[in-house]
Amino acid sequence: MESGGIQESPESLALLEAAKNLNLEEIKKLVDLGAVTAAIDYETGRNALHFVADVAEKENEDSAAEIVSWLLSHGGVWNALDRAGESPGCIARRRHLAKLYDRILDAGVRSEMILALLERKEHVNEQLDTHSNYLNSVLSYTQPTTDSKSLLDSDANAVMMSWERNIMQRSAELIAPKPGCRVLNIGFGLGIIDTFLQEREPSLHVICEAHPDVLAHMRKTGWMDKPNVVVYEMKWQDAVEDIASKYTFDGIYYDAFAESYEDLRNFFDAAVGLLEPAPESTLSFFNGLGADTQTFYDVYNRLVPIDLVSFGFTCEYELMDVASQDDEWKGAKRRYWNADKYYLPVIRFEGL
CATH class of the missing domain: 3.40.50.150 (Vaccinia Virus protein VP39)
Known part of the structure; x- marks a missing residue:
């Protein structure tokens, strides 16, 4: 199955199913076999974090939060938007899963801080072009x-x-x-x-x-x-x-x-x-x-x-x-x- 022109491996597709079942041990095994935690389901545009946020309930939120933390520390993408325009955090917040939402926010903060350090010079050059375009536009x-x-x-x-x-x-x-x-x-x-x-x-x-x-x-x-x-x-x-x-x-x-x-x-x-x-x-x-x-x-x-x-x-x-x-x-x-x-x-x- 393709996602944005990328062929997801059988292991990555199986990881998405494991995420739907909140099965952390299976997720770990699949990653060892080459599965990618950022893999996307073509039909919904969702990654494993989306699916965890969608199926978790208050009763199993602690275990779901553990899965979220593991995925985030192994390449899970916190800010990916699905075909409905929702990020994993949006789904967790909409479903009142505060622990999941908090884990995702913390990951977002860490990610933004790291990106700021690694990409600051490149980003500044890019913004100079953006601001110049704005100043030359007609308002x-x-x-x-x-x-x-x-x-x-x-x-x-x-x-x-x-x-x-x-x-x-x-x-x-x-x-x-x-x-x-x-x-x-x-x-x-x-x-x-x-x-x-x-x-x-x-x-x-x-x-x-x-x-x-x-x-x-x-x-x-x-x-x-x-x-x-x-x-x-x-x-x-x-x-x-x-x-x-x-x-x-x-x-x-x-x-x-x-x-x-x-x-x-x-x-x-x-x-x-x-x-x-x-x-x-x-x-x-x-x-x-x-x-x-x-x-x-x-x-x-x-x-x-x-x-x-x-x-x-x-x-x-x-x-x-x-x-x-x-x-x-x-x-x-x-x-x-x-x-x-x-x-x-x-x-x-x-x-x-």
């Missing part, structure tokens, strides 16, 4: 419903949407808790958080935006003429040295489109020199990491606080409901949000 401001707005790129990818409004409002409250704060925002988009920040009367409001269409919109809507606003018309990577030489901030927000998690990590590094070293100084970002799939989102929500420790930060989350209606996604190529709750990052210096 359009659309109104899919009477009370919603979207910013789309030339491929109909959603750059920002107005359903994020409540998230941006709360984020503004956290990074500018009182009048007179100095704030920095990376990525203007629809200007939602910048509008909320202006309402909070900052003494200094620095915005970094690189896309020419967004900058034209900012000029048209008067942002360049506001007395307390400083706009850097370039990528934050090109602006950060000058910004750091002139300012420190009480609150910082990051929402740059077409940038990777590695870019975000680099911004964490830069933020160490931009954020005022005070107990209430707060860094946050739009947390859409992997949010098109709940399992991937949960993995990143575990990964971020671990990574932030190396920069001297702590991270806590505020959970928020997300009000995103199907009609608001009209015209967008795909949904970038499919998670149940929004995890709002509240990042501060450790030990202050």
